[in-house]
Amino acid sequence: MNANSPRGRNGAVTAAVLAFALVFVLCTCLYQVRVTETAMIATLGRPSPSVVSDPGLKMKAPWPFQRVYRFDKRRQLFESDYLETLTGDGLSIVVQLYAAWSIGDPARFYNTVSFRTEDGGRRLSNLVGKAVIDTVGSLKLEDLLSVQLPGDSEGGVARVEEVIRVRIQTEAAQYGIEVDVIGFQHLGLPESTTQAVFDRMKAERESITAGIRAQGERDAAGIRTEADEKSRGMIKQAEAEAMAIRGRGESEAYERFATFRKDPAMADFALFLRKLEALEKTLKTKTTVILDRDMPPYDLLAPQKMSGRKQPGGAK
Secondary structure (H helix, E strand, C coil): CCCHHHHHHHHHHHHHHHHHHHHHHHHEEEEEEEECEEEEEEECEEEEEEECCEEEEECCCCCCEEEEEEECCCCCCEEEECCEEEECCEEEEEEEEEEEEEEEEEHHHHCCCCCCHHHHHHHHHHHHHHHHHHCCCCCCHHHHHHHHCCCCCCCHHHHHHHHHHHHHHHHHHHHHHEEEEEEEEEEECCCCHHHHHHHHHHHHHHHHHHHHHHHHHHHHHHHHHHHHHHHHHHHHHHHHHHHHHHHHHHHHHHHHHHHHHHCCHHHHHHHHHHHHHHHHHHHHCCCCCCCCCCCCHHHEEEEEHHHHHCCCCCCC
């Protein structure tokens, strides 16, 4: 058959149309899955629960019966906006968080979010904001910034990050999102909060100082009271002992005086010896004393007494 005839030309056109249709059908039935992708087949708009994660050339029913949706299975980096929130003790802080996430369940992600991977970041932003407000609002600033929370093996900030990650992961799983890592990109204090923190720290230190000072004053008062009681006890004891000694001395003196009353000469002799003892003590060193010669014991130095005094026992 001549190719230039009408029938020949119609056959060539038909063959070309069939070839084009075949290529079109093959293009709609074949799809490629990359190493970084996960593919999901939707049949008449309904996503399949099974996904294709093995890379290579795959087949499906032609469009519009089946359609391929591709999702990036690599980890995505999310950075939140700056959020200003209140701590449990009413102080304002500014935080920014980062998160590493991925699509763990493409079918659920498609049904609850969309078929675009970037929409997962917007959904995650809402979850992060709510989790930060609730978590930070239940903590005091000193607990949030402390090196270690009571009873925790990790530091305060690390513990808060883990609490936020667990909470977000629980909620994000409803959207087919897996959150692997979350942390604080920025954690700061507004100027007003900084001044409030300094004022509170100053007030706390002043309160501690006042407590220590009050305790010291109480201890000092107790020590003084105890010392006064001991002092009064020692004075009373000393006075009692002094009275006892004085009593014994007076008793002994009374006995001696009784002896002297029996023998006046012995009394004179004892008085003479006491005067000599007194003279010896006062004139032991070179001393100039100007006194009345009639004042005992210096009356012994009077010339008339030194020359004419009777000696004890009747001696001249």
